[in-house]
Amino acid sequence: MKTVMYKLPQDADKAYPAAAKALKNGGLVAFPTETVYGLGGNALDPAASKKIYAAKGRPSDNPLIVHIAEKESLYKLVMEVPEKAKKLMDRFWPGPLTIILKKNDTVPLETTGGLDTVAVRMPDHEVALEMIRACGLPIAAPSANTSGRPSPTKAAHVAEDLAGKIDIILDGGDVGIGVESTIIDLSGEPCILRPGYITKDDLEAVIGPVAIDPALENIQSGRLPAGDFKPKAPGMKYRHYAPKAPLTLVTGSRQEAKKTLLKLLAKAKAEGKRCAVICEFYKDFEGKADVIYALGSRDDTLSISRQIYDVLRDTDRQNVDAIFADDFGLDSDGHFGYAVQNRLMKAAGGKLL
Ligand code: TXA
Numbered sequence: 454m455k456t457v458m459y460k461l462p463q464d465a466d467k468a469y470p471a472a473a474k475a476l477k478n479g480g481l482v483a484f485p486t487e488t489v490y491g492l493g494g495n496a497l498d499p500a501a502s503k504k505i506y507a508a509k510g511r512p513s514d515n516p517l518i519v520h521i522a523e524k525e526s527l528y529k530l531v532m533e534v535p536e537k538a539k540k541l542m543d544r545f546w547p548g549p550l551t552i553i554l555k556k557n558d559t560v561p562l563e564t565t566g567g568l569d570t571v572a573v574r575m576p577d578h579e580v581a582l583e584m585i586r587a588c589g590l591p592i593a594a595p596s597a598n599t600s601g602r603p604s605p606t607k608a609a610h611v612a613e614d615l616a617g618k619i620d621i622i623l624d625g626g627d628v629g630i631g632v633e634s635t636i637i638d639l640s641g642e643p644c645i646l647r648p649g650y651i652t653k654d655d656l657e658a659v660i661g662p663v664a665i666d667p668a669l670e671n672i673q674s675g676r677l678p679a680g681d682f683k684p685k686a687p688g689m690k691y692r693h694y695a696p697k698a699p700l701t702l703v704t705g706s707r708q709e710a711k712k713t714l715l716k717l718l719a720k721a722k723a724e725g726k727r728c729a730v731i732c733e734f735y736k737d738f739e740g741k742a743d744v745i746y747a748l749g750s751r752d753d754t755l756s757i758s759r760q761i762y763d764v765l766r767d768t769d770r771q772n773v774d775a776i777f778a779d780d781f782g783l784d785s786d787g788h789f790g791y792a793v794q795n796r797l798m799k800a801a802g803g804k805l806l
């Protein structure tokens with residue numbers, strides 16, 4: 454299959470009609486959102502969902518998020534919309550918040566990985582919204598990467614993983630946030646299944662107490678979910694975002710982290726290893742690592758989150774034997790840093806020093 458790439462907004466005249474046509478015919482279109490790029494198909498068509506799983510190489514028990522362009526569209530997909538969901542939609546949609554509710558019969562089990570609930574969100578990105586409006590369908594979309602690789606934050610990442618396997622890529626430039634949406638389950642007592650840009654504090658300010666899936670706390674503290682201790686979002690159990698070389702995550706104050714990283718690098722270099730470091734400032738590691746990814750001050754969490762998946766992808770191209778990364782002090786569960794830390798922790802496979 455030949456994958457056609459359109460640049461937005463330049464190619465708008467051709468891009469939206471072509472995307473709408475492909476989606477209505479059961480095809481797949483990758484598109485930008487404010488979090489990461491998504492791989493979209495008609496959420497109401499079981500065959501389209503199957504194609505999404507096949508293109509990504511994704512296990513089919515891992516449910517997809519349904520994207521809509523109007524808040525009202527939610528009512529067509531679920532049994533009922535509880536008061537707390539209404540409050541969160543009003544406050545955060547369009548935006549990086551996914552809400553899980555009991556699905557109705559319109560949504561096929563192929564889209565929800567066999568679950569009787571459905572995850573829905575209204576993305577805050579003009580290209581995503583315009584594409585959904587143009588086809589007039591709810592769009593099932595996981596992140597547009599090969600399963601197990603870092604989520605795509607630019608169109609080139611999507612092409613790297615999916616060119617030749619999907620119909621169209623809509624290139625809307627680099628995304629603004631860089632990590633996936635916060636997922637809150639409202640099919641029972643409010644519970645965060647995946648941390649994201651919208652934090653526990655943000656959610657609690659609107660609807661009161663919100664729990665965090667205990668499996669997440671386990672990931673965060675360096676114990677990956679094991680045995681029958683299952684995360685409630687099936688996707689969180691897979692070792693996502695994993696670079697090829699082992700990644701060691703280092704925690705502590707700015708000075709402590711730098712000291713530990715330098716020590717680890719010296720040891721690995723002495724063993725003849727080719728090393729990469731993911732750090733705040735270039736000058737701290739000049740001459741000490743083979744590849745240096747300087748992401749800037751830990752005080753700017755958004756800037757770090759925008760760069761992190763691109764950096765993880767790049768490490769695979771650099772043929773390094775070991776990666777050492779600062780955790781940027783992002784460990785407080787009330788803040789956005791918790792989400793970035795969560796992704797780094799998964800990339801590290803739980804290895805925290
Ligand atoms: O920011 C995002 O949410 C991006 C963009 C494209 O919108 N999408 C995304 O989708 O991250 P994906 O498929 O990579 O992650 C979806 C996560 C998975 O961990 C999945 O298990 C969980 O959502 N999920 C989806 N439906 C669910 C449900 N009904 N119950 C529990 N977890 C669900």
Ligand code: MG
Pocket residue numbers: 595596604
């Ligand atoms: Mg994903």
